[in-house]
Amino acid sequence: MTCPRCAQNLTSHSFEPYDMIQGIAYYYTAPVQATVRINTDEAYAEFKTHLDGALRDAHWTWIFDCSGMTLEHYSSVNFLRNLVHTLVLEHDQALQEVLILHPSFWIRSAVWMVWPLMNANLHRKIRFIETKKELTLELLGKRINAIA
Numbered sequence: 001m002t003c004p005r006c007a008q009n010l011t012s013h014s015f016e017p018y019d020m021i022q023g024i025a026y027y028y029t030a031p032v033q034a035t036v037r038i039n040t041d042e043a044y045a046e047f048k049t050h051l052d053g054a055l056r057d058a059h060w061t062w063i064f065d066c067s068g069m070t071l072e073h074y075s076s077v078n079f080l081r082n083l084v085h086t087l088v089l090e091h092d093q094a095l096q097e098v099l100i101l102h103p104s105f106w107i108r109s110a111v112w113m114v115w116p117l118m119n120a121n122l123h124r125k126i127r128f129i130e131t132k133k134e135l136t137l138e139l140l141g142k143r144i145n146a147i148a
């Protein structure tokens with residue numbers, strides 16, 4: 001763990017290894033589980049160390065779980081702009097998919113808002129997944145394909 005904030009308190013950010021399928025590392029983020037709000041550039045720089053860490057895997061997929069999110073968990077538009085900037089400039093090759101789990105109206109609106117800042121690659125990677133069961137079945141399908 002290279003994030004200085006999480007070194008002090010493990011629950012500061014939410015960015016956990018979730019699965020590994022066919023050489024793709026899956027990471028899981030649930031903003032409700034994080035105690036630090038990312039509402040400044042400094043806070044973003046700290047969170048970004050987790051994204052930098054994901055680059056150690058040649059390929060990675062981000063599961064972003066909106067479950068239980070209320071207004072207090074939503075980050076600023078500035079955070080989303082920073083995030084899109086990072087994903088486009090630094091993760092274009094490594095990032096495989098962004099799976100937005102339990103999408104809320106707010107997150108759909110937010111994605112739509114920063115859509116013009118993304119490149120075509122990132123547009124293709126973003127998918128909304130309604131339920132945990134749907135996600136589990138999809139990962140199971142990938143695992144079966146891997147051994148078939």
Ligand SMILES: [Zn+2]
Nearest residue numbers: 003005006013
């Ligand atoms: Zn952290």
